Each structure stands twice: as structure tokens, then as C-alpha cells.
Amino acid sequence: MHPAxxxxxxxxxxxxxxxxxxxxxxFKTKCTKRNEILVTKGSVARYVYFVVQGCLRVFLTxxxxxxxxxxxxxxxxFGTAFPSFILRKPSIASLxxxxxxxxxxxxxxxxxxxxxxxxxxxxxxxxxxxxxYIESIQRIESFISLDARARYDTLQQTNPEIIHRLPxxxxxxxxxxxxxxxxxxKSKK
Amino acid sequence: MHPAxxxxxxxxxxxxxxxxxxxxxxFKTKCTKRNEILVTKGSVARYVYFVVQGCLRVFLTxxxxxxxxxxxxxxxxFGTAFPSFILRKPSIASLxxxxxxxxxxxxxxxxxxxxxxxxxxxxxxxxxxxxxYIESIQRIESFISLDARARYDTLQQTNPEIIHRLPxxxxxxxxxxxxxxxxxxKSKK
Numbered sequence: 001m002h003p004a005x006x007x008x009x010x011x012x013x014x015x016x017x018x019x020x021x022x023x024x025x026x027f028k029t030k031c032t033k034r035n036e037i038l039v040t041k042g043s044v045a046r047y048v049y050f051v052v053q054g055c056l057r058v059f060l061t062x063x064x065x066x067x068x069x070x071x072x073x074x075x076x077x078f079g080t081a082f083p084s085f086i087l088r089k090p091s092i093a094s095l096x097x098x099x100x101x102x103x104x105x106x107x108x109x110x111x112x113x114x115x116x117x118x119x120x121x122x123x124x125x126x127x128x129x130x131x132x133y134i135e136s137i138q139r140i141e142s143f144i145s146l147d148a149r150a151r152y153d154t155l156q157q158t159n160p161e162i163i164h165r166l167p168x169x170x171x172x173x174x175x176x177x178x179x180x181x182x183x184x185x186k187s188k189k
Numbered sequence: 190m191h192p193a194x195x196x197x198x199x200x201x202x203x204x205x206x207x208x209x210x211x212x213x214x215x216f217k218t219k220c221t222k223r224n225e226i227l228v229t230k231g232s233v234a235r236y237v238y239f240v241v242q243g244c245l246r247v248f249l250t251x252x253x254x255x256x257x258x259x260x261x262x263x264x265x266x267f268g269t270a271f272p273s274f275i276l277r278k279p280s281i282a283s284l285x286x287x288x289x290x291x292x293x294x295x296x297x298x299x300x301x302x303x304x305x306x307x308x309x310x311x312x313x314x315x316x317x318x319x320x321x322y323i324e325s326i327q328r329i330e331s332f333i334s335l336d337a338r339a340r341y342d343t344l345q346q347t348n349p350e351i352i353h354r355l356p357x358x359x360x361x362x363x364x365x366x367x368x369x370x371x372x373x374x375k376s377k378k
Contacts, residue, residue: 060334068333070326083323092330115312123304126315133322134272136329137259141281143332144257144365145249176333 002027002104004052008076013120022117026110032097039095044088045081047105049073054101055162057170058093069174071136072166074159078128098166148177152185191216191293193241197265201313208307215299221286228284233277234270236294238262243290244351246359247282258363260325261355263348267317287355337366341374 001024009015015023027050032038039045041061049056056073058081070093073079084091085108097103106114115122142151152175155163163171163186172182190213198204204212216239221227228234230250238245245262247270259282262268273280274297286292295303304311331340341364344352352360352375361371 060330062334070329070333082319083326086319086323122311122315126311126318129315129318129322130271130275133318133325134275136322136325137272139329140259140325140332141249143329144259145251 002029002052004076005050005104008050009124012124013118015118019118023114026114027104027106030103030105032101032103034098034100036097036101037094038097039081039084039091039093041092041094042090043084045084045091045095047107048078048080048085048111049095050078050104050106051075052102052104054097054099054103055166056101056103057096057098059096060093067173069170071139072159072162072170072174074162079132082132098170143176148175148181149185151175151177152182191218191241193265194239194293197239198313202307202309204307211306212303215303216293216295219292219294221290221292223287223289225286225290226283227286228270228273228280228282230281230283231279232273234273234280234284236296237267237269237274237300238284239267239293239295240264241291241293243286243288243292244355245290245292246285246287248285249282256362258359260328261348261351261359261363263351268321271321287359332365337364337370338374340364340366341371 001020005023005027009023029052030049032054038047038049038056051073053075055075056079057069058071058073058079059067059069061067071079081091081093081095083089084093088108111125115125142154146154155171155175168179168182172179175182177185190209194212194216198212218241219238221243227236227238227245240262242264244264245268246258247260247262247268248256248258250256260268270280270282270284272278273282277297300314304314331343335343344360344364357368357371361368364371366374
């Protein structure tokens with residue numbers, strides 16, 4: 001099994017050798033180029049991705065082609081264009097790797113296989129989804145109730161490195177602020 | 190078992206008489222007055238609520254005491270101050286019934302009991318949480334990419350009745366628009 005996945009699973013679930021080999025078979029490795037698109041707007045997201053290295057970006061595109069970043073999925077986390085993956089419907093959002101990235105991917109069908117064949121996998125996944133849901137609630141809270149400074153500080157505390165790794169446009173846009181405001185906030189640090 | 194809960198479970202899970210009585214024992218009925226507070230900011234949310242009649246409102250309060258509505262939980266749906274309930278930490282948001290409401294409530298411990306004792310309950314719950322998560326993602330999308338008109342139309346399509354049942358302030362604030370904009374949008378219908 002990929003060591004990064006092993007690290008993720010450690011403490012969450014204990015697998016027999018046979019179970020570990022089932023898990024290994026369900027996850028395929030994928031390496032992406034900078035800005036490679038994994039899910040195009042209008043297509044169905046068929047995989048959940050685990051980020052070994054790099055990061056993923058879920059973004060929306062308006063009729064004028066302007067992009068806005070909905071989520072960033074960082075190293076050691078699972079993510080995809082979730083509504084499309086779960087509902088098996090064309091995605092409103094696109095999924096891209098803004099950096100060259102190393103990923104593990106699991107299909108909808110293999111995800112079901114793990115639920116059926118690995119006791120405790122669904123519990124682990126349910127808890128993971130609860131935490132992702134909580135993150136999205138906190139993101140809604142930040143839109144409703146935090147100003148630019150507070151949103152920037154939150155990202156600084158949770159994922160400081162990403163602010164320097166990704167283009168300012170993506171970070172500004174993820175925070176729902178202008179690039180001018182972002183560089184002002186950065187310089188104040 | 191409460192008929193509203195029976196309706197919710199129908200088609201999702203089949204229960205033996207013994208399992209049905211375990212479920213019944215885990216859900217307590219609660220009737221609330223208009224504007225009754227179920228979770229105060231700073232306290233821990235100990236229950237998930239199922240709305241039989243009425244609705245629930247999750248809202249944030251700033252330092253000046255201004256409220257902003259994060260979620261509305263309507264009839265036939267489960268909800269609570271979710272981050273507080275799952276993480277068992279003091280809640281940032283408050284939970285209130287803006288209308289006199291009839292609820293079923295289940296504690297964190299009883300929720301675990303159902304996972305352990307009712308095969309299929311966790312799967313049903315995992316799917317429910319996935320759908321709630323998808324709704325919150327769509328809410329984030331609406332903040333990022335929809336204008337006032339589009340947000341209003343979405344609510345019109347999904348929950349038309351709520352627009353007339355709840356005070357304009359709550360609806361405006363849920364949509365992230367001013368009450369003036371809301372009444373203009375209403376009059377245009």
C-alpha cells in the first residue's frame with residue numbers, strides 16, 4: 001500500500017494483510033501536470049482523489065469564463081467534485097491540480113467495494129465526510145461573518161505554506177478578496 | 190415510532206419490530222415555542238433534531254449582537270449545530286425554532302447506539318450526511334457565483350412556502366441580501 005495512504009489510515013483503522021491488499025487494489029496512482037484538469041464542468045466526477053503531493057482545486061466558471069475557487073484540497077486529504085461524484089450527475093464545478101501533483105484515486109464502484117468488504121471502512125469514511133462537511137460549514141461562516149483580514153489569518157493558521165505555493169489569484173479568489181487586498185494583508189504580516 | 194420518522198425511514202431502511210422499538214426509544218419528542226433557543230452560542234449541541242413540524246434556524250451572532258442565518262432546517266429533515274455536535278465543542282452558532290415546532294431529538298450517545306445495534310443505520314446516516322454536505326457546497330457556490338435574483342429563485346424552487354412562513358429579515362439574511370432587495374424580488378414574481 002502507498003505509504004502516504006498507510007499514514008492516513010494509521011490510528012483510524014486496522015487492516016489484515018488480505019484487507020490491505022484489497023485497499024491497495026482499489027487505489028490507483030496518478031501524477032498530474034501543473035494546471036491539469038481532472039474533472040471538466042459538465043462531466044461526471046468518477047473518482048475521489050487522495051493528495052499524496054501537491055494540491056487540488058475545485059473551481060466554478062461563469063459565462064464570461066471567470067473562475068472562482070470553491071475548495072482547495074491539500075496534501076493528506078481526500079477530495080473531488082463531490083456533488084457530481086455522489087449524485088453521479090454532470091459537475092457544475094471543475095477539478096484541477098494547480099501544481100504538479102501525485103494522487104491516489106478510487107472509483108465510485110471501488111469505494112462501495114471497500115464499504116462492503118472492509119469492516120470499519122464506512123465508519124472511517126462517515127467520520128471523514130462529517131469533518132469535510134464541518135469545514136464547508138466553517139467556510140460558509142467565514143463568508144457570512146469574517147472580514148478579509150480574519151479569513152486570511154484563518155488560512156495563515158491552518159495552511160500557511162499554501163499561501164506561498166499557489167498563485168496569488170487563486171488564494172485571493174479562495175478567500176473571496178481582491179489580489180490588492182491579499183498583497184496588503186501579506187505585507188502587514 | 191412517530192409516523193413522521195416512519196415516513197422518513199420508509200425506503201431507506203427496513204427494521205424488525207425489535208429494531209423499531211430501539212429506534213423509538215432513542216428519539217425523544219420536543220415541542221418548542223416561537224423563537225425558542227435550542228443551542229446557545231458557547232454551549233455544546235448535545236442532540237440532532239428531526240423536524241416533524243415547523244423549522245429550525247442555525248444562526249451566527251457578531252459582537253454587536255447582529256444575527257446572520259447560516260442554515261434553515263425544514264420539515265422532514267435532520268439538523269443541529271453540526272460542528273459542535275460532532276466535535277463536542279462549544280458552538281459558534283446558535284440553534285433556534287423561528288416558528289412553534291414539533292421535533293424529535295436524539296443524543297450523541299443514542300446515535301452511536303443506533304450505529305452499533307441497527308445494521309444499515311450508519312449507511313443511511315452516511316448518505317444523509319453526504320447530501321447535507323452537498324447542500325452546504327451548493328450554498329457556498331451560491332455565495333460565490335449567484336446574484337440575489339438567482340439565490341431567490343433557487344429558494345423559490347426548492348422551498349417556496351418558507352419564503353412566506355418566515356420573517357422577511359430571516360429570509361433576506363439567509364440569502365445574503367437586504368430586505369429591500371428581497372421585497373423587490375418578491376414583487377417581481
